[in-house]
Amino acid sequence: MSMGRSIGGSVTAPRIRIVEIDAFEREMNLRLPFRFGVATLEKAPQAFLRVRIEDEEGKTAIGAAAEMMVPKWFDKNPALTPAQNVDQLRGSIRAAAAALLEESAPTTLFAAARLNEMETARRLPGNPLAAGFGPSLIARAALDAYCRLAGISFFDAVRGNLVGIGGQMLPGDINADAASAVLAGLRPADSIAARHTIGLLDPITEGDIVDPLSDGLPESLEAVIARYGNRWFKIKLSGAADADLDRLARIAAVLDRLPDYRVTVDGNEQFAAAEQLADLLAQIAAMPRLARLRAAIAFVEQPFSRAITMQTPLGDLAAQLPFLIDESDDGDEAFADARELGYTGVSSKTCKGIYRSLLKAIRIRTGGMPGLFLSGEDLTCQAGLAVQQDLALVSLLGLSHVERNGHHYVAGMQGAPQGEKARFAAAHPDLYEQGRDGPLLSIRNGRIAIASLGAVGYASGALPDFGSMKPLS
Incomplete structure (x- = not known):
């Protein structure tokens, strides 16, 4: 019996079938409102998936993944309510699951993912x-x-190209042997710098707080730095020059x-034209109070609407x-098209697909x-599966810092x-510290320790308690 498919060089990737997909959700209430662009988020459900795969010998294993269903990012159409945005994402899960379970032939993990992306996009155009x-x-x-079935880590699976990046599903501009060579050379680190997001409603100093939460966690930028020691930050802009300049000056003072x-600096699609952004940058350059902050800017993210x-x-x-493009990075050709316009950066987000991130790194x-x-x-990305799988991916990609805001x-x-919390805390003692109600992401001297993400499976030595969740609405 053939146990795999050649994907370039001597690498052979195993072939699997996805035989069961179950979807669940948990409502998440934010301790602080998070404003980005024109949207303010106060709650949103987190989706959880449980998938069973079968190999060609009939052996099976279960794996899981999780992601917040965040309204007003995937689709910023003002005609849609936040609830309708979340229903879009539920619909994507349902359509993807239906499409995959209709496929019966074993294939590589990469080919299965690519085919599923294409078929789901066909079923949900727009x-x-x-x-x-x-x-x-x-x-x-x-x-x-698959990693649990094979008894290996996510890092082993990708670096050995057991995921099967190659074959007919590989974009034509990428050579299969070169792809395998890039993957083999990837080296995850034991820690990564946390880039703290400063949301548009976030208090900058302790004096800005009107009604303190008193939950033992930082609210202001000042308190965040005191507790976590961050040295990397992501600043959201509103597109309103006077308000942005005032806020940037208050941030710079801290x-x-x-x-x-x-x-x-994240433009969050808020600028209507290049001239508008150029004018803001010129005003920033003219303000002595912003001299150090201007010199500290590593890049500007997605200033214009995807339209x-x-x-x-x-x-x-x-x-x-x-x-850098983020929201406009919505397909294989997006980064190449953006480079023609002057962009040099592109985002890695697990919600866009792990193989898309790997293909970007290869390119x-x-x-x-x-x-x-x-x-x-x-x-x-929330504590547990979501943040762990994203941290493992960006570390393997060789990134030295990552935006962390969940x-x-x-x-x-x-x-x-409590049992689920205890399992995750025990499996990842470097990643979590004990808070009032359970494990909290541990950030010390601005860094997150992630060596434990090399556990068997995709970056998690524990699985969620699916019995405690409600089925996807």
Whole structure:
């Protein structure tokens, strides 16, 4: 019996079938409102998937994945309510699961994921980011199940290309042997710097807090730095110049107390034209109070709406700073198209698909264009599976810092029973510290320790308590 498929060189990837997919959710209430762009998030459900795979010998294993169903990011259409946005994402999970379970032939994990992305997009046309949500979760859970079946870690599976990146599902601009060579050279680190998100409603100083939560966790930027020691930050912009300049000055007054720091700036699709952003950058450059902050900017993220980004060349802006696409990164060709406009960076987000992140890393390493970069961006990844799988991916990709915001807006493993919390805390003592109600993400000197993510499975030595959840609505 054939046990795999050749994917380049001497690598042979195992073939599996996905035989069961169960979807669940937990409601998450934020301890602080999180405003990004025009949306303010106060609660959202977290989706959980449980997937069973079967290999060609008939052996089976279960794997899992999780992701917040965040409204007003995947689809910012103002005609849709937040509840309708969440229903879009539930629909993506249902469509992806239905499409995959109709397939019966064993295939590699990579081929299964790619086929599922394509078929789900066909069934749910119009918004590639929303359509990709379900396939991204299934791909992670299936990889988790395979790793548990094989008794290996996520890092082993990817570096050995047991996921099967190659074959007919590989984009034509990538060579299979070169892809395997890149994967074999990836080296996860034992820790990574946490880039703290400063949301548009977040208090900057302790004096800005009107009604303290008194839950033992930091609320203001000042308190975040005191507790976690961050040196990397992500600043959200509103697109309203006067408000942004005032807020940047207040942020700079706090950050400038640090001996050194770096920031990224997220335009969150709020700028209507390149001239509007150029004017803001010119005003920033003219303000002495913002001199250190301006010098600390590593890149600017997604300034224009996805509706106009691919028709809006950066022009002179590209000479001032590196620019990155995030929301506009919605397909295989997006980064190549954006490079023609002056962009050099692209985001890694597990909600867009782990294989898409790996393909981006392969292209950047083999494309021969200097200056291109990947950046790890958060979508409020929560303690447990979501944050662990994302941290493992960005570490393997070689990223030195990653946006982390879920721990700031949601306290610990909210909604999980004590037994589940205890299992995750015991399996990952470097990643979590004990809080009032259970494990909290541990950030010390601005860094997250992640050596335990090399456990058997996809970055988790524990599985959630699915019996405590409600089925996907």
